[in-house]
Amino acid sequence: MKPVTVAATLTAIALLAPTTLAFAQPAATAPGTQPPQATSVAAGRCGVCHPAERVQFETSRHAQEDVHCVSCHGGNDKSLDQAVAHGAGFIGRPKHGDIPKLCASCHADEAKMRPYNLPVDQYALYQTSGHGRRLAKGDPRVAVCSDCHGAHDILPPSDPASRVFSVNIPKTCGRCHGDSTLMVRERHRPDAYREYLASVHAHELFDRGNPRAPTCVSCHGVHGAAPPGAGDIDKVCGQCHTAERRYFTAGPHKQGMVAAGLPECVSCHSHHNIRIAEPQRLSVLCSTCHGEHSPQETLGGKMWTEYRQASAQLDQAAALITKADAVPIQTDDYRARLEEARTYLREALPAAHAVSEPTVAALTSRARSVGAEVASEIYGKLGHLQARKVALVVLWFYLLLTVLVLRRFQKQAARKD
């Protein structure tokens, strides 16, 4: 059928059944809340026999565009006669392994995707992914497009109901990668999904509602999903943790780990189960590789001591600022300087990735000196308050003098009258 004819037919159907247009707005009507119509713009007459699929399809992004049942399944959606409908060019249910190619017939076509400003490299990327490479080897038990995006109810990634909306991605990947029986059988890491759920990244994503927190695809890639290898891990983590990576690559660990085939960031922070990096771990973590009483353990302990002392100094300065505010004393300048010192201290943690004490000490000692300056200046100003007490003593001296003089006058008055 030529596109012009399709458009004309669609217009005719639309005019005949204007109520069905409501279904063209998937957000406006939840699926299943209205009785299924016999025909619709998107599903043609397929919905007469396949109402469940039709309802699903009409909520999808495709239903709003020039995509119909026949676009993927072939056949004829104008006929109610099964022999005609399932006749010429009918595909039926596409084979699992054929799905990427089927989707790519449109999504890899620049001419078709240009109006939507959509990329066309998903298929090419997919072929480089772990999933795609296994599919190419003839293993059909891998994830294809529909496993992540859905079949009939495909929604754009910006839709919170979509399987590929950022918050939903861990669950989507977890459908297979959280199934430990399946993963063991496929010789995959069985706990990746559960470990991720316990991580600081998942806490940020689910508990704190930060939609920019990293999900599976942030590190593994989207359509070209594959585990990053040793030597690449610092690049992956460094996408977000730029300062940590800068110090890490400048330090000795980068070369040493790559040479030894150790995964860089993962060796200390683990992979999926990444916990909050507590500074005190500097004092204990080094010995796990370098052994107890090693010079490296001593170095880690030194870095932690530097950090702790600077942090304590800043806490003291902050407590003094609170005290000064209660007087009150002007503290805006101290607050600004304390914030500056905190910036140095914050920088000291990424700097610890260079595993060099002078690098860390340069930052912590700056933080400490600013904190100490603020503290001593506030002590000075609080000391000025002592002047008030001295003035009070002087005042009392004059008041008592006045009282004595008045008392004398009073006695004189008593004698006179």
Place this chain on the structure above:
Amino acid sequence: MSEVPRSGWVAWLEQRINLTEIFSFLTHFGFVYTPIDTTRPLSEVTRELARQPIPTYARWPRVLGLFAAILFALEVVTGVLLAYYYRPTVDAAFDSTRTIVRDLPLGWFIHQLHAWGAWLLVLVVVVRLLRLFWDGLYRAPRELLWWCAVAMAWLVLQSDFTGKLLTWDSRAYWAAVRGMEVVFALPVVGPVMAFLLGGRVINDDVLIRFYVLHAMVLPVGFAAFLYLTFASLRRVGLGTETLAPATKVTSFREHLYGMWIMTTVMFGLLASLAVVLPFRFGSAADPYSTPSGVRPPWYMLAPYAVIEGGPGPRWVLGLFLLAVAFAVLLLPLWAPRFAPDRLDRRSRIAGIAAFALWIALSVAGALMEGR
């Protein structure tokens, strides 16, 4: 004029204005307990006044009204100085207060004097009320004195309540919220107060009304009742008959020196409190976050305890509070029937019982903060 004034600036003025009249007007607010003849020259009047005999009865603690007048004057002077810099809007109230106490020379001292002076004034008017009750000075012909004392105590407490909110300090704000819960729970009075104060939610409208009440309406009312107190006192005389043995007489001059000494010591006390025990400066009020340990001002703890913890619906409790307030106000009408003699032990025991109940309720109110 009975005598030709001598030369000098007093004489120059005396020819153009009746200084005695002005002096008489000023002394109507305190100090002088006898009428003044405004037809005579000032020097003559004051000389005579100084020699006037006065019973030694007029000493601490029977001059609390005078202390109230002196403290009121201190509050007016420091309050005017504070008003030069204070801005009564939700956005500027806290910042302008901080400017006063932090950046202005001696601003902290003025502010602390105003705060401690208010504290002392509240204490003075409440103690004065208790002492008038103790000595039975609400009976005829001193009913007016009692009513004025009740009104002055009420006005001072209102001034304290409205003044605390003006700093827009977090604790003051929430204390005001708690206090207003009590006021709004009263039947009839509550809705009228809510209307007069601009609503039940503390916002800009309420703040500016508090400011106007604190800086204009309440002080003028206080001055008026102070005037009435001394006017009545000149007519009915000091309550000397309470203390029969204290018949020793001294001169007004000596009395005045004594008052001066007490005022000096009181100023020293206030200055010491301002330096040694300054009111701490808190953080700006945030209507969306309640700090812990919020309770109404201490003088509202007892009614707060009744409203929040008493049995029965709120309006019944409110009615009870109103009844108590009227019972105190109308004491001169019903108490003489209950205890005919002026220094009757029965009335004193009843008063002690009522005071103990008030203290107990206040403690209960203070312990209720967690609610």
